[in-house]
Amino acid sequence: MTSDAFQPSRRSDVAPFIAMDVLSEAASLEASGRNIIHMEVGQPSAPAPKAALRAAEDALKHGRLGYTEALGIKPLRAALASHYKKTYGVDVPAERIMATTGSSAGFNLAFLAAFDPGDRIVLTAPGYPAYRNILKALGLVPVEIEVGAETRWSLTPEHLREASQGGPVRGVLVASPANPTGTMMSAEALEALILYCEDEGIWFISDEIYHGLDYAGEQKTALETSQNVIIINSFSKYYCMTGWRIGWMVLPEQLVRPVERIAQSLYISPPELSQIAATAALDAVQELEAVKDGYAANRALLLKGLPEIGLDRLLPVDGAFYIYANISRFSSDSLEFAKRMLHEAGVAATPGVDFDPVHGHEFLRFSFAGSHGDMKEALARLSGFLK
Ligand SMILES: Cc1ncc(COP(=O)(O)O)c(C=O)c1O
Numbered sequence: 212m213t214s215d216a217f218q219p220s221r222r223s224d225v226a227p228f229i230a231m232d233v234l235s236e237a238a239s240l241e242a243s244g245r246n247i248i249h250m251e252v253g254q255p256s257a258p259a260p261k262a263a264l265r266a267a268e269d270a271l272k273h274g275r276l277g278y279t280e281a282l283g284i285k286p287l288r289a290a291l292a293s294h295y296k297k298t299y300g301v302d303v304p305a306e307r308i309m310a311t312t313g314s315s316a317g318f319n320l321a322f323l324a325a326f327d328p329g330d331r332i333v334l335t336a337p338g339y340p341a342y343r344n345i346l347k348a349l350g351l352v353p354v355e356i357e358v359g360a361e362t363r364w365s366l367t368p369e370h371l372r373e374a375s376q377g378g379p380v381r382g383v384l385v386a387s388p389a390n391p392t393g394t395m396m397s398a399e400a401l402e403a404l405i406l407y408c409e410d411e412g413i414w415f416i417s418d419e420i421y422h423g424l425d426y427a428g429e430q431k432t433a434l435e436t437s438q439n440v441i442i443i444n445s446f447s448k449y450y451c452m453t454g455w456r457i458g459w460m461v462l463p464e465q466l467v468r469p470v471e472r473i474a475q476s477l478y479i480s481p482p483e484l485s486q487i488a489a490t491a492a493l494d495a496v497q498e499l500e501a502v503k504d505g506y507a508a509n510r511a512l513l514l515k516g517l518p519e520i521g522l523d524r525l526l527p528v529d530g531a532f533y534i535y536a537n538i539s540r541f542s543s544d545s546l547e548f549a550k551r552m553l554h555e556a557g558v559a560a561t562p563g564v565d566f567d568p569v570h571g572h573e574f575l576r577f578s579f580a581g582s583h584g585d586m587k588e589a590l591a592r593l594s595g596f597l598k
Contacts, residue, residue: 225344230561233549237559248589250577251549251559253390253533255451257502260495263452263488270487279483281474282467283310283459287490291459294493299432307462309470310489312481314420314445314458318345319477321441321460322382324469325414326351330381333374335366337535337567337574339390339418354380357569364394364526368407375411383408386418388425388530391566391576395428395529405436415440420458421531423449423499426507428529439463446485448531449499450492457485506532509579509586516590517577521597532580535563539573541597549575556596558589 230251237247258264270276282288288305295301311317318341326332328350334342336355343353354377356370366385374380385404387396396404408415417433417440433440445458462470474480492499513534517525524537542548545562552575553559563574579586 222348222350225347226340228340229546229565232546233553233559233561236550237553240553240557246557247553248558248585248592249581250579250589251561253448253578253580254453255448255502255532255580256582257451257505259452259455259488260450260492260498262495262498263450263455263492266491267484267488270484274483274487276483279480279486281309281471281478281480283308283481284483284486284490287459287486290490290493291461295432295434295461299435301432301434303434303461307464307467309460309462309467309474310481310486311458311460311474312478313447313456314418314443315341315345316474316478316481317443317445317458317460318342319349320470320474321416321443321462321466322346322349322351323473324462324466325416325441326381331374331378332382332384333366333371333380334384335364335389336569337364337389337391337563337571339386340565342384355568357567363397363400364389364392365396365400366404367400368403371404371407371411371413380411380413382414382416384416384418386421388421390421390531391533391561391563391574392526392535393421393528393531393533394526395425395430398429398431401431401433402436405433405440409437409439416443417441418443420445420448424503424506424532425530426510426528430530434461441466446489446492449503450489450495451499451502452485452489452492455482455485455488457481457489505583506579508583509581510534512583512586513577513579513590517593520590520594522593532578534577534579535566536575536577537573538575543572545572545575552593552596556592558592558596 288308291308292305295303331352333354335358346353358364442461446452522536526535549562561576563571
């Protein structure tokens with residue numbers, strides 16, 4: 212057999228995360244002794260809540276960590292059901308809630324259970340790049356729709372109507388608050404989109420990973436409008452548990468068993484230690500609200516400080532911990548600009564091209580999940596750099 216036979220599959224040809232270039236350059240600058248402020252990483256700098264750490268320590272000492280049910284341990288699923296009642300006033304039976312290995316595993320499972328190869332799924336651009344990469348790797352077709360200020364950076368039923376001119380739309384994936392924009396949909400806009408999908412038989416997938424991190428606007432779960440939606444969520448952001456790789460889904464009744472079957476073969480179960488820690492994290496509201504207060508202070512500082520140094524075209528920062536800034540006054544090549552900013556100012560941010568192939572060259576995403584001191588220092592450094 213010639214070596215031509217041993218080639219990677221066509222579907223493995225997904226785009227790399229360009230931000231990783233900035234990250235690895237930042238790491239080598241740090242290794243050479245430079246001080247770098249990290250505003251490129253989309254993760255909290257705070258550790259997992261104390262109650263989660265205590266529960267995990269206890270489990271390590273006394274438990275025999277093993278496989279769990281594919282859908283997750285019952286106490287976690289029950290605690291998540293109460294979380295929906297407490298937070299949104301919504302009744303969801305624990306049987307429809309499933310623990311996953313981060314929300315990332317949730318996407319794989321949801322896409323596999325709801326879609327067939329070739330199905331078209333609508334996403335926003337800008338948007339989280341893994342959506343389109345996972346869809347492509349699974350043989351699905353991402354249909355990216357450029358959104359802008361006129362629809363407050365979110366999708367509308369009109370967008371979906373237009374997208375179906377190119378072939379039937381089988382699903383739509385929405386995040387509110389969104390990454391990289393930090394923008395939230397209004398309750399009315401979200402409801403209108405969900406109801407349109409319900410009428411048209413389009414799966415509505417709601418990535419609610421940044422729920423809990425809202426500063427302006429009203430936070431609504433898609434479950435308040437319909438029980439036919441797929442909810443994806445995670446302990447990574449609000450709960451400060453990125454490395455624990457633990458998330459969850461709320462599924463419509465008819466998807467529970469299909470997802471369970473696929474999960475049994477793909478992952479067996481999410482890590483038991485993380486499930487135990489996550490169950491405890493759900494009660495750590497006081498500690499987590501203090502972390503959120505820190506983000507809110509960083510947000511206020513940057514929303515005042517960035518315009519003063521020339522970055523005055525910012526998208527609405529309703530939630531999450533990102534500011535998506537238009538840099539076209541300074542550059543039309545966000546990758547080159549991010550690299551120069553890293554080298555000259557020692558501030559790392561993510562170039563918009565990762566999130567939006569069309570307009571991303573004019574944007575940078577700044578994460579404000581770091582310390583308040585770092586945010587102040589970043590403003591001082593950027594002020595010199597942008598002069
Ligand atoms: C919008 C969005 N969804 C999902 C994820 C994946 O998170 P995890 O797999 O850690 O739950 C991220 C991570 O940055 C994200 O920004």
